[in-house]
Amino acid sequence: MxxxxxxxxxxxxxxxxxxxxxxxxxxxxxxxxxxxxxxxxxxxxxxxxxxxxxxxxxxxxxxxxxxxxxxxxxxxxxxxxxxxIPEPKPILNTGLIVALDAVRDPGNLGTIIRLCDWFGVKELVCSEATVECYNSKVIQATMGSITRVNVTYTDLETFLKETNVPVFGAYMDGENVYTSVLPKKGILVMGNEANGISEAIEKRITQRIAIPRFGDVQATESLNVATATAILLSEFKRG
Structure with missing residues (x-):
């Protein structure tokens, strides 16, 4: 009792x-x-x-x-x-890293952690404005993947400034991801649900990529950040 x-x-x-x-x-x-x-x-x-x-x-x-x-x-x-809550682990700069710039929705973060697990991405780097990964809604959405992805909270601008690998940013007006040459090692930055990638982080982006719209009526403003992450990770791993 x-x-x-x-x-x-x-x-x-x-x-x-x-x-x-x-x-x-x-x-x-x-x-x-x-x-x-x-x-x-x-x-x-x-x-x-x-x-x-x-x-x-x-x-x-x-x-x-x-x-x-x-x-x-x-x-x-x-x-x-x-x-x-486990002790923080160092970020291993090997392979593809996903970075989140102020993603606020717990469901989105939990799904992105699951996607990283699915696509073999070991490191997820989050800005300090991103929702906390031990939020109960995030834990529910990860379905256990939280144990297999190293989630780190840090000053994202500083982290990107100090890296020596290409930094890709997801934008509406970027290069078509389906025709882009994507490396096995790099950083993929996903932005805030409402505002996208912030100006400070944009300065650290070395290549802008986009998921093109194919609908006859080009009315949809954008994709959900977790959905977009799934598509982009699939292309990075395919290509």
Whole structure:
């Protein structure tokens, strides 16, 4: 049975300041939690309506009603686990790196982390204005991929200034990506959902690329940033 102090502790972790303070984050759902349990992440505690025998010392069996009290989901799925936030790792400048300039939507970030995992991109570099990767909505959207992609938050302008590889920026008026020659090593910058790549970061872009529109009525303003990332990563890996 959950105590009032446990409920308060868990619900506080839904806020970034408490995640930072405690060095902990929440993951929900059987698939996501199992993926994280099989990784190198350190488990703090698991709360479940069913028993995880291997984690008997760090688990509490709770009712569905109790799970609803601590869950962020409209339809809680069996288990909620609390993990320790790992120590930051250095950025390995090998292969293709994806960089995000102030991407704010948790669903977009989570999907981009999953895409990096799918396409074998090991490093995701985020500006400090990008949504935090341990936000519970981001964790849900990654479906476990957070354990296989190194997400780093840094001064993106400085990072790009110091790199010696080509820096590609996604723009509406860039070179057609389907006819571009794309290297295996470089940095792909994706911009903010509403404003695109900022002026400061634009100065560090060495090649502008675009996904052309093929519709008869050229009315769509832009693609969702996660959708655009998927298309561009596919082209980089194809080409």
């Amino acid at each position: 959950l105590s009032k102090s446990q409920i308060k502790f868990i619900t506080r972790l839904k806020q970034k300041k408490y995640r930072v303070q405690e060095g902990l984050f929440i993951a929900e759902g059987l698939k996501t939690v199992n993926e994280l349990l099989e990784s190198s992440l350190e488990l703090h505690h698991v709360f479940s309506t069913n028993s995880f025998n291997s984690y008997a010392e760090k688990q509490t069996i709770i009712s569905e009603a109790e799970l609803k009290k601590i869950s962020s989901l409209k339809a809680p799925n069996t288990v909620l686990a609390v993990f320790k």
